Amino acid sequence: MAQTGASFTCTACGAVHRKWAGRCDACGAWNSIVEEAPLSTGPGARVPRSRGRRMALSGLAAEEAPPPRTRSGIGELDRVLGGGLVPASAVLVGGDPGIGKSTLLLQAAAAFARAGLSAIYISGEEASAQIRMRAQRLGLAGEPVRLGTETGLRDILTTLDAERPDLAVIDSIQTMWLDSVESAPGSVAQVRAAAQELVGFAKKRGAAVILVGHVTKEGQIAGPRVVEHMVDCVLYFEGERGHQFRILRSVKNRFGPAGEIGVFEMTGSGLSEVANPSALFLAERDRPAPGSAVFAGIEGTRPVLTEIQALVVPSSLGTPRRSAVGVDSARLSTVLAVLEARCGIPFAGQDVFVNVAGGMRIGEPAADLAMAAALLSAREGLAVPADTVIFGEISLSGALRPVSQTENRLKEAQKLGFSRAIAPMRSKGGAEQGMRVCHIPDLAALTGVLFGAG
Numbered sequence: 001m002a003q004t005g006a007s008f009t010c011t012a013c014g015a016v017h018r019k020w021a022g023r024c025d026a027c028g029a030w031n032s033i034v035e036e037a038p039l040s041t042g043p044g045a046r047v048p049r050s051r052g053r054r055m056a057l058s059g060l061a062a063e064e065a066p067p068p069r070t071r072s073g074i075g076e077l078d079r080v081l082g083g084g085l086v087p088a089s090a091v092l093v094g095g096d097p098g099i100g101k102s103t104l105l106l107q108a109a110a111a112f113a114r115a116g117l118s119a120i121y122i123s124g125e126e127a128s129a130q131i132r133m134r135a136q137r138l139g140l141a142g143e144p145v146r147l148g149t150e151t152g153l154r155d156i157l158t159t160l161d162a163e164r165p166d167l168a169v170i171d172s173i174q175t176m177w178l179d180s181v182e183s184a185p186g187s188v189a190q191v192r193a194a195a196q197e198l199v200g201f202a203k204k205r206g207a208a209v210i211l212v213g214h215v216t217k218e219g220q221i222a223g224p225r226v227v228e229h230m231v232d233c234v235l236y237f238e239g240e241r242g243h244q245f246r247i248l249r250s251v252k253n254r255f256g257p258a259g260e261i262g263v264f265e266m267t268g269s270g271l272s273e274v275a276n277p278s279a280l281f282l283a284e285r286d287r288p289a290p291g292s293a294v295f296a297g298i299e300g301t302r303p304v305l306t307e308i309q310a311l312v313v314p315s316s317l318g319t320p321r322r323s324a325v326g327v328d329s330a331r332l333s334t335v336l337a338v339l340e341a342r343c344g345i346p347f348a349g350q351d352v353f354v355n356v357a358g359g360m361r362i363g364e365p366a367a368d369l370a371m372a373a374a375l376l377s378a379r380e381g382l383a384v385p386a387d388t389v390i391f392g393e394i395s396l397s398g399a400l401r402p403v404s405q406t407e408n409r410l411k412e413a414q415k416l417g418f419s420r421a422i423a424p425m426r427s428k429g430g431a432e433q434g435m436r437v438c439h440i441p442d443l444a445a446l447t448g449v450l451f452g453a454g
């Protein structure tokens with residue numbers, strides 16, 4: 001039974017289990033395991049074969065030149081891709097429905113077509129008329145992108161094989177299906193098999209393939225997680241619906257640095273690049289108010305300043321609320337605990353809300369100190385001086401750890417008109433950037449430099 005019957009796959013991480021369980025042992029997700037028909041092709045298939053052929057092995061020294069990259073001319077996109085699109089590569093662009101993936105990729109396909117690639121855009125979700133209307137709205141109607149609407153992968157692969165494009169955009173991987181796989185489109189088995197075929201096409205024909213994947217909260221439709229292992233580059237398109245900012249973030253890239261971000265703004269005529277994200281994220285900050293601190297962060301290879309906001313109010317609940325938007329809630333709990341244990345500043349009985357302005361999400365531990373400053377400022381009702389940026393990682397002992405790329409952080413702050421920084425001891429730089437840097441050894445010293453004589 002276990003040999004021939006169905007297997008059970010986690011929709012969150014793609015791990016295969018022999019039995020159904022409420023929780024995936026591999027990634028810890030709850031309720032994410034679904035039953036799957038056995039694969040007829042792919043790594044799960046059991047093909048009887050005697051002994052394999054002996055492989056040819058080679059050395060590490062490069063024999064070929066690095067692949068030529070094509071730049072789209074959309075700087076924010078090219079940087080996230082690691083400097084342009086690489087031939088024979090597969091890229092996954094994931095994101096919530098409605099965030100702007102189709103818009104981004106139609107613009108990207110047009111830009112790459114303008115740069116000389118032959119581009120095909122295949123949609124399994126929208127009718128040609130709809131896509132043409134969008135192209136019109138984006139001012140791209142005259143671009144040499146060829147359009148197809150189809151969900152059957154066999155037809156798509158035959159077409160791509162015959163047309164030999166340099167770039168194929170597949171929108172979206174969840175709508176594609178292979179008739180050799182016996183499960184519904186959008187199921188883990190279908191998504192995995194379809195992605196495998198398309199990645200295979202990219203490798204075999206030297207084309208770049210961009211797959212769109214919807215991220216859904218429910219386990220019903222397979223998230224693009226199972227595809228992440230197969231592709232060369234994983235980009236996430238994020239942003240708040242209410243905000244016009246969109247961030248394209250590389251979480252995996254075999255051809256460039258991961259963690260790089262590109263910032264866009266959704267306008268009436270499509271996505272436009274934001275060349276100076278710091279200015280954008282700080283734009284809402286008109287005058288210093290209690291509970292606000294500016295964090296000098298690094299996103300990928302680029303410094304970005306963001307405003308961390310905090311609100312501290314007496315709680316009427318037995319267990320006070322802790323809300324973190326844009327920062328990790330575990331980091332917030334840690335900072336609150338260290339403030340209480342090492343500095344004697346309690347937040348018990350207080351509801352605490354922390355938010356990053358502009359819908360940005362910060363993953364760096366260097367944001368700890370700015371978060372602590374915003375919390376103290378909110379609690380005391382005193383504004384952080386408007387000329388000050390803050391960065392530093394807080395350890396559980398209350399000591400501050402120096403963070404990477406201090407010079408770049410200071411340079412960006414200086415460029416945006418800040419003149420003072422609060423940073424951990426042993427942070428380098430400052431004078432050459434024209435910044436006054438207050439080096440502090442631990443969290444207990446923060447209150448003094450924030451609100452004291454400084």
Ligand code: TYD
Nearest residue numbers: 097098099100101102103266267268269270
């Ligand atoms: P879409 O690209 O269809 O999102 P996805 O493919 O990720 O589901 O775009 C979704 C939203 O973007 C839609 O609500 C309308 C908005 N939009 C604009 O604001 N301006 C534009 O020029 C376009 C094309 C879309």
Ligand code: MG
Nearest residue numbers: 101102125171
């Ligand atoms: Mg779409």
